[in-house]
Amino acid sequence: MFLLHPSLLFQLNSLCLLQVVDEKLMFVKVHMPWEVLCTYAEVLHIKLPIQPNDLSSRPSPWRFFSCITKHFYPNEELITKESEFFTAPFEKDRLEYFYIKDKDLFFTPSMRSRMAYYILSRAPYEIRGHIKKFGITKLLDGGVYKAAYPLHDCRFNVRSTEEDCPNERFVLYEEWAHPKSFYKMQPLDLIRKYYGEKIGIYFAWLGFYTKMLALAAVVGLGCFIYGYKTQETSTWSKEVCDPEIGGKIVMCPQCDRFCKYWRLNSTCEASKWRSNNADNTALSFFFIIALLFWKRYQAELEYEWDTVEFLEQEEPPRPEYEAKCIYERKNPITGVKEYVPFTTCGRCVRVSIGIGTVLFWILLILASIVAITVYRLAVFFVFSTKLRTQEIKELEPFKEYVTPQMATSVTASLISFVVIMILNILYERVAIWITDFELPRTKSEYENSLTLKMFLFQFVNYYSSCFYIAFAKGKAVGYPKEPVYLLGKYRNEECDPGGCLIELTTQLSIIMGGKAIWNNIQEVLIPWVKNLIFRYCTRVPSQKVIPRWEQDYQLQPLPKLGLFYEYLEMVIQFGFVTLFVASFPLAPVLALVNNLFEIRVDAWKITTQFRRVVPEKAQDIGAWQPILQGIAILAVATNAMIIAFTSDMIPRLVYYWSFSVYPYGNHPNNTMEGYINSSLSIFNTSDFSDFSKPEQSNSSLIISTCRYRDFRFPPGHPRQYEYNGYYWHVIAAKVAFIIVVEHIVYFLKFVLSYVIPDVPYSVKEQIKREKYLTQVILHETNLKAGDQTSETN
Template sequence: MRRLLSKSDPPDLEFQPLVVIEFAKHAKEETREWLVKKIMDKKKDGGSQLLIKPLVISNDEEFIYIVGGSAKRLLLGAEAVGLVKECIDGSMKPFIYNNRKEYKDWTEDGDDFLSMAECQYIIKYELDNLRAQDEKNIPGYPNSKLYPGKSIFRRLQTSGIMIQVFPLHDKEELKRLRHQWYLRIKLAFQPIDQIQHYFGDTLGLYFAFLEYFTMALIPMALIGIPYYFFAWEDYDKYVIFATFNLVWSTVILEVWKRLSSVMTYRWGSLIMKRQFEEPRPGFHGVLGINPVTGRKEPIYSSFKRQLRIYLVSVPFVCVCLYLASYVMMIYFDLEHWALAYHQEQQSTFSSLILYVPSIIYAVVIEIMNRIYKIAAELLTSWENHRLESSYQNHLVLKVLVFNIVNCFSSLFYIAFVMCDMKLLRQSLATLLITSQILNQFVEALLPYWLQKRSSRKIKKKVKSLNVDTDYTLLEQIHLEKDMDTYLGTFDDYLELFLLFGYVSLFSCVYPLAAIFAVLNNLTEMYSDALKMCRVYKRPFSQPSANIGVWMLAFETMGIIAVVTNCTLLGMSSQVSGIFEDSKRDLILTVAAIEHALLALKFILAFVIPDKPYDIQVKLDRLEFESLEALKKNQQMKLSSESLTDDDDAMNS
């Protein structure tokens, strides 16, 4: 047993632990010492100029290090990553260290100017940009090659030498956030700014969108209740509800764009300049030169990637879609059997049997969605996309196509082929309720229970260590390193996307869909808050100006909703009764209405600006000031060169 990070360490080695690095048990001492030196070296020598020291190493031979940084180093890092902060005059500007006194909340030493999440983001940025120079391979591992300019941390992780890098929780701040967020059951908005301050923009935007979507569903729910109870069998009365549905699905997305731009401007991420995107950690290929940066990095033929996509990925997705359709037909066979059994028995038990096929199908859908997502991740990784954004776009496309077919194909078949609105209502209700229960259990309750059991064992293990160290920090690190890693907001947005689809596509047939969606979102807020605070490791903060590709997904679903609702309107007896003599006129009329509504949808999207006028003015003013500053610098440079030439002429 070895003693490290003692309470008696010299004061110059003390710093706030921000990030934890865990090496594999087989990691060689030579490798660890080399990396520690690289992290502590000055920037001019190719290092990160951060602070790092090892933690207690237990009998399990765990190699754990904690990383931090001096206040000045982190402030200079804030300037390097382009963090945007509020100035004294109320404007938002990129942080410049030399102008630090111009910013709001600046104190004399600047220790509290940056949040813990921002400091951790800066450290992650510096560690990710720790690059190989003259090294040909990782010290101690001759087979693990290094190329000039290649990220050292990414190479260590892909080689299995480093297990994980994660940011630590701030226990006091997290305790206050939990108390405001979910420990008090109350009718109030979520503390979005506090969530963003602690977890960063990406999660702040997700919880803001979750709250906004819930509020936007309330009008649909309030209108849906009387329609459901006073038009139980008269589906023709849903014409008005379907029309409202079309307007609702368009307006809420446009309003969200404006609200999100206001939030992200206040957070500083709306005007934060994007760094040049580096290759993904899993990207591989022959060593070459990037034509943009001039750095050495792996090069992979885009033609080979396209072959993999169109010859392997596309056929794979098609086969999965066929499988989903085949499972759907089995479900209809079960429905037919249950209906025949009920007609024969006419008992309470047989009436309950009518819901069994839908419940089984809902469970199968959830299982297939999760299995397919794992396969889609492996396949998208095999396609070898260079950029993380490209990888995410292809993954989202694959998953959305399958989920739309898997979750909605049976509903479309019931509505437009079988024309059985009663079965459509029953299937939609069963899918909604079953999927919500499964998601809440699998995503939050089960992981929380498992984590509670694990934490009790870890606390006993830490207390058994006979070492001179800070037990509070030691226990915290051991607890958090064994927590699950939060893999991002993908699954969370996907769940909201499917709910949006159920409501916007078929709520005119089953108006209570909005009610179930509201109830789901209310429980989702608390379960997601629980899992972020108690189940998962703290994720690194990530600047985000919007919800990204998911906005396009929601807008696409809105277009599909227009087509679906227009078709349902055309099938109603109210509309079809007008065109009893000519089905052709009915089809043409419905198509004309559909095109008119789509045109209205695009006009609304064009007329309603994505950013409020005052935010756009502030952005334009900042751009103007940046151009003026650039011109001034160029003029000063030219004047300096002119004076130098004059001095040279006089001396000659």
């Protein structure tokens, strides 16, 4: 159903059904005749059937389990398997060579809607000199018309009783969007048929990604359970908790003057959590392999959905681009004069302004990270003094579990999440404004430009705090005599003896969980409330049943960038799952649970809460694919660095396999006994500077030495407080670990990329067969007809 200007109706050559609801609202239902459909099917290079597929399909390897797997597929009585055809770009003059059983069914509803919208978006309605005004989009933006949308075929929860009326929306709701069908596979062919290839490929990718998450979640959950079951058996965790070992180790204060000395066993519970953390990069490598298989699956969909050569066709310019073409130039390829919206210099200025704006906002994010870091330092000082002196009475029952590091981490993570969401809302509008200002020529160029801007910003916004905790916090702190200060005022914060992994886990949990909850509120609650209010305000008491076009008008329009935000949400989640999985093995589990809801929530809202969208062609997931590949490759490096520099895995391995004697006693060969003692250096409290020396407490205990996390020579040594040999052994082992792991993973990726082709062999065969038939049926037949005509003459 489209609301149209009279000149647009002339361009469409359509049959219209006009209904006047009241003086202010009028509906126009548009129908495209056969001749118009044939004309624009050729203009848009739509591929249509020429012959049934005569190549035998290979049997599925899962056919032996059909008695089990059939319960996980949609009802075959409602969704029948469609026949397979070889297709070719439609040509109006060779209509007799196409496989036409019924003219009314030859062009699918999604094809009809796409052709109608193509005409409407380019039909001029006003020309003044060189300035042209055209397209339904311009009229909608100007408020001339309220809406333009294709009609749903029926109500989503009631089957149509009319014989000639399809019930595809009802079937999609029952077998896909309804909560009771959460365990069923998605009917991708019906989704593509009803909503178009662009939405179909999104749900195909989301379903594939969720399957991969299921496998990763099993591994991650297994690592977590193993760590939980064995945390009591960890030797170095036992030493931290042992009153005779950790209870007698006095740690140096972690801030100046007002912080107190503390016992190592106060971090007992945290050390148990960290002791058996899943230090591995296997899951990040797993997702690299998964992306290779996605390419193969995507190639199959490209062939089945007739989008193999879609990008090879010249994409038409956006109406917004064409409307501002006022400068004349000579096309360097065709040599024909054409109009463009700006000169070369003007384009450079626009791009420069866009780049400058993006950089400014990225710097703004970094400034917020610095501000949160300053907050961490200040609040850590408060929690350290108050928790150590039991001044916060409300936390007294949890004193065994709440450490200054944990309290600081939780509050800082919550503030970081709020800042992230606020900056997202602001930057979203800025990114759209910049992209509109740059005026890309085609819709693909527009979406790719916006995708790059939004992802760069989101990458820095969501991950910068995690990168800070993983790779910066606790790395440059000096030692008690000469601590490092931020901005010359705030003493740089340290990790506790177990490392910063628990803080990184806390940060990831809060951001991932908060983001998932917020997105679901936006996607489910807001459209439902809007529709409820709109129906209440526009209801007509005298009418019991309103027409289909009026029911659809009461639904929400799907935002122009609705699918863009769905991809962005999943790509950001993919980054959390892959980039930091070594520190948080439960990340795939949380992502899996979220995605199982996400698929059905997206299906529910697009089927029940939004008007039917104009179907669009899409060959793949666009610019998101190289972004996903880049994240997966980067994840190998980040996880290797987390294991090397953030966790205690490498120092523990060096200690375990070492046979030398260390400064604090003999090392028992090939055991972890004594590791805690060897990983903590000794500091003489008389060496504190006047500024950082802790204030004397009322305790009569005189503390002459304290311990700190580092590998330095003890007081009294000729090279006191300098790095010892163990430190350099550990650094060398860390660097070697990163280099070896990265090279092994990247080599395996290269080998698998070569062994696993992007396009399956069976698909290549069908593509070749289709091209051959296209040449024989459409072109050679035409040549024979031409030869016969010449012989007759």
